[in-house]
Amino acid sequence: MKTLDAPFTEAKVRQLVVGDLVSLSGTIYTARDRVHRHLNDGGILPVDLKDGAIYHCGPLVIRRDQSWAVRAAGPTTSMRAEPYMAGIIRKHGVRVVIGKGGMGESTRKACQEAGCVYLDAVGGAGCVAAACVESVGAVHFMEEFGAAEAMWELSVRGLVCVVGIDSAGHSLHADVLASSAARLQDLFCLA
Template sequence: MASTHYLSTPLKEEDVRRLRVGDEVYLSGIVYTLRDKAHRRILELFEKGEKPPFDLEGAAIFHAGPIAAKRGDKWGLVVVGPTISPRFNRYGPFVIRELGVRAIVGFGGMDEKTLEAMSSVGAVYLAYTGGAASACTKGFKGFRAVHWLEFGMPDAVWELIAENWGPLIVAMDSHGNSLYEELRRSWSQKLEELRKKLWGTG
């Protein structure tokens, strides 16, 4: 039976261990947007023994790049929603094991190596509906800070202030369960069945 959880960042291991695939989460606190350029920069810094100007221990990261608008001398949030997560698969184990990220929020899920890291360290993947950014944005009060704006608006790291942001669906949990593994198998199987029906061959 799916249950609903209200969590605040920074997240502790026991917070995420309670979550099971299919549960709903409403998240409050700071959420960091992280896309292609920021992932690469963080990894480069890590390899040199350096740290980014923000701390991802216990953090929720969000695969997203917002529309932001300058209001006076401050950045205001227009809309933000999830981008396609599988392209960050190669960074999944790194951000979980080395940086202490406890929740990754995005769209489309991540791979088995990321799932393994989630199990061993205690982290989850939370999904939000792709394309539904204006509804998603209702969960945020705005920005606390921005880093690396020289990457451009989508690729900068924005610190979003979340307030009961959700519903986020637990799609990969810290007990080895991934909604996507099962789904991908079932879609391939359905394609095979369809082929038999359509062409009479497997």
């Protein structure tokens, strides 16, 4: 297994290849539907995402004493961010996008051109991911978007992912989509 530690520089990210298992540590920022739309519409980004990581995730967090307790924090479907992702990667210098289910052609191109990777975390494995969260920093957009859509600053250690899209233009998801399309046609013929 490879390791990927913050800061997520272009040089580190360019070494990752589709299919690699990666253990990621550092600060990551959750962003899902509302935050992507907000940034796409030219909204203010309250953090610096240069050499940073976006995590497609709406965590389940509760207030405990004076701090936040992250009870589950697995990935959400990334494809819903596809219309906005490439622009955000290019504009803000994002190096790592973590999510589930893969992303499309425009994100693949942006990863290749701008030097970014897309990592698949295991969807549904909410408390395995939460166990990697060492601390919770600031939370943004809490009032407007609610806890599930807010931007949470999470410090993680050892979040294990697989490289779904690398910076050389390869996409595991595009490969699986194409090969499974051919097999679907074969299965249709076996009536």
